[in-house]
Amino acid sequence: MRILFVEDDRVLGQAVRDHILAEGHSVDWIKRIDEARLALDTVAYELILLDLGLPDGRGLDLLSELRKAGNSVPVIIATAQDQIEMRIEGLNSGADDYLVKPFDLFELSARLAAVARRSAAIPLPSIQIGAIAIDLGRKTVLRGDNSLQLTAREWAVLEKLVRHQGAIVAKSDIEDSLYEFGAEIESNAVEVYVSRLRKKLGAEFVRTVRGIGYQIGEPA
Amino acid sequence: MRILFVEDDRVLGQAVRDHILAEGHSVDWIKRIDEARLALDTVAYELILLDLGLPDGRGLDLLSELRKAGNSVPVIIATAQDQIEMRIEGLNSGADDYLVKPFDLFELSARLAAVARRSAAIPLPSIQIGAIAIDLGRKTVLRGDNSLQLTAREWAVLEKLVRHQGAIVAKSDIEDSLYEFGAEIESNAVEVYVSRLRKKLGAEFVRTVRGIGYQIGEPA
DNA sequence: GTTTGTTGTTCAGCTTGCTGTCAGGTTGGT
DNA sequence: ACCAACCTGACAGCAAGCTGAACAACAAAC
Incomplete structure (x- = not known):
């Protein structure tokens, strides 16, 4: 699975990236929203893992844009423990799933697998x-x-x-x-x-x- | 949406049931696994909300049975805060989503909506x-x-x-x-x-x- | 403005195979 | 054993679909 991973924290990012790679997926780790936009224009990702606490713009905006443009790629959002409203807003903006930070890496795996299973039914590009x-x-x-x-x-x-x-x-x-x-x-x-x-x-x-x-x- | 709600706690169950009803869905609130099985044989539900801490059998078994039988109805599982492994096992058994108890009722709404949106896009009757x-x-x-x-x-x-x-x-x-x-x-x-x-x-x-x-x- | 080319829409005659009907046989209840 | 309900092979008719052709709408080039 080709995954776009948007996360600004270098330590957490590194760990997550390595874990996803170890699962056999291919990951593009992007640290800024505008770069993510660029990547999305270039590559057809099968899944997006999106941190909502980014420095240079609200991650939710990116999600909204995507959905408005008719892009139905599965999106999992990550939020901090206390950002319940953001989580709800995310789901309402078209996210498929969410993770609460700090999250267990194996829980991430299970989530990825669930999304993969779900989208296996969806026609490929x-x-x-x-x-x-x-x-x-x-x-x-x-x-x-x-x-x-x-x-x-x-x-x-x-x-x-x-x-x-x-x-x-x-x-x-x-x-x-x-x-x-x-x-x-x-x-x-x-x-x-x-x-x-x-x-x-x-x-x-x-x-x-x-x-x-x-x-x-x-x-x- | 016709929802099967499996939950043994009467207080929590009542609150959730009322909330879902208020959202305009139709709910069958079942308190035991074997009754749930019966209900599933009779009615074609569009979503199942499943508590994993039931007294008379593991809710996960019910989920596994469903999936093994080829039933792809969306399932959201509910677990207590500390049952991370159960959550992961649930997702691996074919759950579409999970909630951590105690959960916010509006978060539940958002989840229901997300599942509804998803299954509207991918009708799998x-x-x-x-x-x-x-x-x-x-x-x-x-x-x-x-x-x-x-x-x-x-x-x-x-x-x-x-x-x-x-x-x-x-x-x-x-x-x-x-x-x-x-x-x-x-x-x-x-x-x-x-x-x-x-x-x-x-x-x-x-x-x-x-x-x-x-x-x-x-x-x- | 005219020409040229491309794409979208409509029409008519033709082809195809689904549909409804029937008749004679079979089954199940009493 | 009787009768009604049901099953199923066969078939003609007709509606649904196909496609070549003509025309309209539009854009680009001259």
Whole structure:
């Protein structure tokens, strides 16, 4: 698991970093909020461990920004014993979990494992189905070795399907992600985009489930 | 949210129950493990709040059983201040979260909200009956390892039965969920779909209750 | 302003396979 | 044994979905 660890205390930070490394995860230890922002723009982390008592800005702001931007990466926050309100505020801001300092390192391990277990069900940013490789983060699609050029709408449909990989997605759900709320549309637009996707990705890539919707990446 | 609350202390239990009720959730407050087991067999809870210091059996065993049975309902465990190992063991047994007693009621609220948010994003109404695994959210059915492909009507019938798992569902009720209100139908359509389901899921999957209706997932 | 190219939307005719119905057989209760 | 309830294979019809093509909307280049 690739983890972003934001903590200004050098002693505690060192200990936690070593422990997480020993667990077999990869850690980027960042000491300031603005650097964390930079790292988040660059790397797709699978988990963020965030100290709320940072010197150069409230860690909660970073969390809020993330969530507002639609980033759903799991976040565990760390607070001091007496900062109950901050903890509650953190959970309300979209944190997945918290630790009370000083915390036991094995408790940290258990928490990491719990989050990992939870997010194992969440689709990865990069997915391979047959000869097609899709990178949700970079918005690229490869068919074998050559990259495919998708239009905005085609990508929107594909992304919706990939995000629910294996599930049968109702046509109306796809429609909702194409058009902003309320923009009812009376046409077979979804069918047309599916048709175009099939032309580019291969006919067998998308399966039609009559009367319900579409499905991709199901185990044969 | 429908919550199962397992706690033997009457004073604490009363306070927590009232608080959760005030938040607009529905609570079943159970004081013993075996009663909790019974409740879990009967009702599909959306969250379980589990005290680990119960008199008649270790709460952790109940949690382990649940997870072993493939039940992924979110579980929050409550432990006393000094029971760190139990907390860790709980998380490793599949708990989603924990509270340290004595806990702030508003912290509990925040936790409930966090779990609700999480499970809203990842709807996992998945049910296992014999060799058949049904995922209501994804509209997929597995028989052992291979996925089954159901048609829209077949799925509608199955979903109706699963939603009332264990109960006997009247034929007319199934008919109602197949056809929009008023669309009177003069045929044995439901029987036909049950027959088709049995062919795909296995004959013993749906039990006929003569003169009344159908039933699935009943104890052998 | 015009041209050129790209993307989004609608439509119509075609294809596909689900659906409802029926008939004849089977089962279970009394 | 009787009757009603239920099961299931077969099949025609039709609604759902597919796709080529035309057109509209928009942007970029000249």
